[in-house]
Every structure is written in structure tokens, then in C-alpha cells.
Amino acid sequence: MSKIMPLEVLASIKNAKPSKSVEELFDVIKTAFPDFSKDIPEEINEVNIITVENLRNDVVAESTNKEKNLIRNNFPREKNGFLVVSKVIEG
Amino acid sequence: MESEILKVHNALIAKNISCADLIADKISAIRNSSNNTANFILDDVALEMALAVDSKIKNDEEIGFLEGVPFGLKDVYLLQGCNASGSSKFLKDYISPYTATAIKKLMDAGAIPVVKENCDCFGHGSTSENTFFGPVKNALDENLVAGGSSGGSAVNVAKGFTAFSIGGDTGGSIRQPAAFNKVYGLKPTYGRISRFGIMAYASSTDCVGPIAKSLEDIRIITNAMSGKDIHDSTTTDSIPIPESIFCDKIADNEFCLGYYKSFFANENIDQGIKQNFEGMISKIRKKGITVKELEFFDTNILVSTYYVLAMAETASNLARLDGTTYGERILGEGIKDDRAISRSENFTEETKRRIVGGTQVLSHGYSHGIYTKARFLLREIQRKFQSDFSEVNLVISPVTPNPTPRMGESLKDPLLMYLSDAYTVGFSLGGLPTLTCPFGQGVQVTADKNNEALVLKFAHFLKSII
Numbered sequence: 001m002s003k004i005m006p007l008e009v010l011a012s013i014k015n016a017k018p019s020k021s022v023e024e025l026f027d028v029i030k031t032a033f034p035d036f037s038k039d040i041p042e043e044i045n046e047v048n049i050i051t052v053e054n055l056r057n058d059v060v061a062e063s064t065n066k067e068k069n070l071i072r073n074n075f076p077r078e079k080n081g082f083l084v085v086s087k088v089i090e091g
Numbered sequence: 092m093e094s095e096i097l098k099v100h101n102a103l104i105a106k107n108i109s110c111a112d113l114i115a116d117k118i119s120a121i122r123n124s125s126n127n128t129a130n131f132i133l134d135d136v137a138l139e140m141a142l143a144v145d146s147k148i149k150n151d152e153e154i155g156f157l158e159g160v161p162f163g164l165k166d167v168y169l170l171q172g173c174n175a176s177g178s179s180k181f182l183k184d185y186i187s188p189y190t191a192t193a194i195k196k197l198m199d200a201g202a203i204p205v206v207k208e209n210c211d212c213f214g215h216g217s218t219s220e221n222t223f224f225g226p227v228k229n230a231l232d233e234n235l236v237a238g239g240s241s242g243g244s245a246v247n248v249a250k251g252f253t254a255f256s257i258g259g260d261t262g263g264s265i266r267q268p269a270a271f272n273k274v275y276g277l278k279p280t281y282g283r284i285s286r287f288g289i290m291a292y293a294s295s296t297d298c299v300g301p302i303a304k305s306l307e308d309i310r311i312i313t314n315a316m317s318g319k320d321i322h323d324s325t326t327t328d329s330i331p332i333p334e335s336i337f338c339d340k341i342a343d344n345e346f347c348l349g350y351y352k353s354f355f356a357n358e359n360i361d362q363g364i365k366q367n368f369e370g371m372i373s374k375i376r377k378k379g380i381t382v383k384e385l386e387f388f389d390t391n392i393l394v395s396t397y398y399v400l401a402m403a404e405t406a407s408n409l410a411r412l413d414g415t416t417y418g419e420r421i422l423g424e425g426i427k428d429d430r431a432i433s434r435s436e437n438f439t440e441e442t443k444r445r446i447v448g449g450t451q452v453l454s455h456g457y458s459h460g461i462y463t464k465a466r467f468l469l470r471e472i473q474r475k476f477q478s479d480f481s482e483v484n485l486v487i488s489p490v491t492p493n494p495t496p497r498m499g500e501s502l503k504d505p506l507l508m509y510l511s512d513a514y515t516v517g518f519s520l521g522g523l524p525t526l527t528c529p530f531g532q533g534v535q536v537t538a539d540k541n542n543e544a545l546v547l548k549f550a551h552f553l554k555s556i557i
Contacts, residue, residue: 004455007447007450007451007454008431010450010454011406011434011443011446011447011450012410012413012427012430012431012434013431013434013435013438013443013446013447014431014432014435015435016443016447016450017447018447018448018451019444019447019448019505021444021504021505021506021509022398022402022444022445022447022448022451022505024506025394025395025398025399025448025506025509026395026399026448026451026452026457026461028391028392028394028395029392029395029396029399029460029461029464029465029468030460030461030464032392032395032464032468033464033467033468036464036467050324050325054324055324056321056322056324063188066171066172067171067188067189070171070172070186070187070188071188071417073186074185074186074188074416074417074418075416075417076414076415076416076417076418076419076420077420083415083416085415085426086422086425086426086429
């Protein structure tokens with residue numbers, strides 16, 4: 001299998017093609033700051049840092065019955081209260 | 092302009108109108124309007140809450156300031172048991188299982204949601220024309236766009252259909268429609284208001300904020316929604332904005348205002364907007380305030396940095412929309428095909444353009460030269476803001492380089508639409524509090540992080556001299 005996946009597969013959108021308008025935005029970034037290093041600078045990770053003590057505990061929170069019913073009602077296909085999906089394992 | 096919240100509150104306690112009649116009047120006005128601001132009208136929820144308020148008033152119980160006040164919410168917010176479509180075909184039948192924190196806080200204070208407001212699909216647009224529900228028409232001239240993406244929210248406030256509305260601002264989506272419809276719109280400091288329960292567009296700049304006719308209403312609503320939320324780890328504690336800011340004097344010898352010269356180097360800026368802005372600077376100087384010209388990044392770099400990051404994040408955020416657990420599923424030949432067809436048929440062209448662009452910048456061959464570089468530029472932009480706010484107290488700027496477009500114009504040229512965000516996206520990247528004031532074609536007032544009080548105080552002063 002090829003290591004290069006087409007845009008259509010990566011975006012999961014049929015016939016996905018690059019847009020000329022968007023490419024023009026990319027060109028601005030490509031030409032900005034010509035001295036930009038090939039090494040990824042550490043400081044880009046300084047933006048929007050959340051400290052560990054600000055993260056909520058990783059615990060399971062039980063939904064109310066009302067929430068559960070609303071979630072079930074949003075299933076695109078449902079059978080006996082279960083979500084119906086296409087076959088996951090493909091040949 | 093007088094506080095709409097105060098006006099409603101006084102009318103209710105004076106028993107000039109019942110809350111049920113008030114809500115019915117607002118809903119009727121929205122329903123009969125030709126501006127197309129509503130995706131879903133919340134008759135049942137609103138009427139039930141209104142009757143409870145009427146019962147309290149009848150029993151001479153005290154009611155809170157926000158109790159019984161009708162408001163609108165952009166259709167990207169979840170409200171338990173009600174539709175939440177993001178103005179998309181994909182989620183046109185989706186029902187929210189829970190309520191967004193910001194909306195819950197307003198409802199806990201007694202404010203009544205009356206309408207889920209039309210907007211650009213998932214926030215992808217600057218005109219509110221990219222929507223499954225049909226374009227929103229401007230409140231002042233229906234031949235013009237409403238602005239976007241929170242177009243329905245700004246129009247509802249301008250027309251008086253809601254006392255205030257809650258928009259969402261990622262790159263200008265509250266501030267620009269506020270300017271186009273001549274109302275106030277605040278993008279608060281990133282993290283001041285919880286984003287839990289809002290459909291994510293670009294998580295590192297998404298903000299919840301109010302649109303209203305008066306500064307006092309902006310203050311009240313911002314205070315009501317602010318605060319740390321366990322469900323959104325980016326939220327921070329904040330100090331409430333005091334009412335006294337509207338009484339304090341603004342001008343003193345230490346106060347300094349800045350504006351960005353590079354915004355006017357843009358050759359596409361409308362001359363009328365430029366002259367109005369220069370006239371305002373002159374009036375401010377005459378009041379004894381020091382105004383300093385500042386250097387900044389080229390506006391094309393700001394727009395490109397913003398869109399690279401926003402597209403990368405929206406490609407990631409919208410990956411969850413595949414018709415498996417919710418949303419419209421279209422069957423193909425197996426799960427991968429179901430997913431691809433469901434996404435291709437249900438997303439609009441603009442949303443697909445952004446997802447594909449985001450996928451490109453995150454892929455091999457693009458990620459270092461574009462995405463990582465945009466992250467680097469983001470850090471540089473934030474550093475520049477830090478440095479600027481050590482020199483000046485506030486920055487003012489126009490909201491857009493051009494006047495409100497006519498309906499249909501922007502859809503023809505996506506690049507032109509992206510470039511119209513030139514003056515708003517920089518402050519989003521900075522995470523800074525920025526308010527649109529409805530003076531002329533709109534003026535933005537920006538402060539350093541967590542300084543909403545100074546923004547509103549200066550806007551109040553500006554209003555007095557315009």
C-alpha cells in the first residue's frame with residue numbers, strides 16, 4: 001500500500017481538490033520570514049499552555065437518562081436501542 | 092443607548108406587560124421578519140420560562156435583573172432538548188443532549204432563550220450566506236449581507252427581536268456583523284467564558300461573546316457568562332466588570348492610545364473608512380489623549396496565519412462529523428464510503444474548502460513549511476501584542492477594510508472574503524478582548540488580556556465624543 005494517501009482519503013471528501021484561493025493564503029506563509037529554521041522552534045509550544053493542575057480528573061461521568069435518550073434519538077440508524085453501523089471489518 | 096435589559100426589567104416589575112406577552116411579541120416579530128434570522132424558534136422553552144416569571148411577579152416575589160429578558164443564541168450552541176444545526180444540512184435534525192455552560196448561566200439567571208439564530212455553517216463565513224437555512228439579510232438594508240458568521244444574532248439585536256444575543260467569534264464573527272448592523276459586539280479575552288457546548292470551529296481562538304445595543308448590556312451579560320468551568324480547561328477566573336467604569340474619567344496624562352499603521356498600508360482600504368477613522372483619531376487627540384502610531388504585521392500575514400491555523404483545526408474538529416453516531420448518514424459501499432459520501436453531500440462548498448485546506452497543511456510536505464510556520468508566526472504576533480501593550484493602554488482600529496458587501500458578492504470570491512477579515516483576525520490570534528462599537532462603519536477597541544473593563548470604559552468615552 002502506498003504511503004502517500006490522496007487528499008480525498010485524508011479529508012474523507014469525494015473528489016477533494018486543493019483550492020486556488022486557499023493556496024494563495026499558503027503562499028503568503030511560505031514567503032514570510034525566509035529565515036525560518038528547519039528545526040521546529042520550541043517556542044511554538046508556548047501558546048495556549050494548560051498546566052496539569054488545571055486539567056480535570058479523568059473519571060467517567062454518568063449521563064442522566066434524559067441525556068442518554070437524547071443521544072440515542074440522534075442515532076442515524078437505530079435498532080433495539082443500539083446504534084447500527086456498517087460492517088467495520090472490511091475484506 | 093439605554094439598556095434593553097433594564098427596559099425589559101422595569102416594564103415587567105411595573106406590570107406594563109406580562110412576560111408571556113413580551114415573549115410572544117418577540118417570537119411573532121422574528122417569525123414575520125424577512126431577515127431570515129431564525130433557524131429554530133424556541134416557543135415551548137420560552138413560554139414555560141415566561142409563565143414562571145409571571146407567576147413570581149403575580150406573587151410579588153422579587154425577580155432578578157435578567158429574569159424574563161428574551162435573548163437569542165447562535166445556532167452553534169447546545170441547549171438541551173432543542174435543535175442545534177450549526178446552520179448545516181448535516182445536523183438539521185440534531186437535538187442537543189445537554190446545554191452549553193454560557194447559555195446555562197444566562198438561563199440560571201432567568202434570561203429566556205427565544206431563538207436559535209442563523210449563521211454561516213459551522214462559523215465558516217463572513218456574510219451569513221453560507222447556511223443551509225438561506226442567507227440572513229442585513230437589519231439596515233436587506234440588499235446587503237448581515238455579516239458573519241454571527242449574522243442572525245446581530246440582526247436580531249439591531250431589529251429589537253432579542254434584548255441581546257450570544258454570538259461566537261473565532262476570527263471576527265461577532266465583531267464584523269455587529270459593525271454591519273450597527274450594534275455592540277464583544278469578543279472577550281480567550282478563556283474568560285467557557286466554550287463547553289459550542290460547536291468547535293478553531294479551538295485555539297473560539298470565543299463566546301455578547302451582542303447588544305448598549306455598553307451596559309454588554310457588561311451585564313459578559314459578567315453573567317464569565318468564569319472558570321470544569322468542562323473547559325482553557326477557562327480562567329476573571330474579575331467582574333464594575334458598573335462604576337461608566338462614571339470614571341478616561342483622560343489623564345498616563346493614558347496612551349495606539350493604532351496600527353500597517354492597517355492603512357492596505358491598498359484595498361475604502362477611502363471613506365480611512366477618512367472616518369482619521370477624523371476620529373483627530374477628535375480623540377483634541378481631548379488631550381496621546382495617540383501613538385504602531386508598527387504591526389502586514390495584514391496579509393495576519394489573514395494567512397489565521398486561516399492556516401483555523402483550517403487545520405476545523406479539519407480536525409469536523410472529523411467527528413461522519414454520520415456514524417449523529418447527523419445525516421448516506422449509505423455507500425461500506426463504512427469508509429458511507430463516511431465520505433455523508434461528508435461530501437452534507438458539507439457546503441465553503442466548509443469543504445476549509446476542511447481540505449486544513450487537511451493539506453497538516454499533511455506531509457506542507458506541515459513544516461506552512462502549519463508549523465503559522466504556529467511560529469502566531470507566537471511572534473502574540474509577543475508583538477505583549478510589547479505593544481507595555482507602551483499603550485488600548486489599540487483602536489476599523490473593523491473591516493471595506494463597507495458592507497451586497498448579497499451574493501462575497502460568495503463569488505472566497506479569497507476576497509478571507510481578506511475582508513484583515514482587521515479582526517489579529518486580535519483573535521492574540522486572544523485579546525476586543526469590542527466593536529457602532530460608530531461609522533464600526534470601530535474596534537482592544538486591550539491587553541483580561542482588561543474588558545478598560546475596553547468598555549473607553550468605548551463609553553468614545554461614544555460621548557463622536
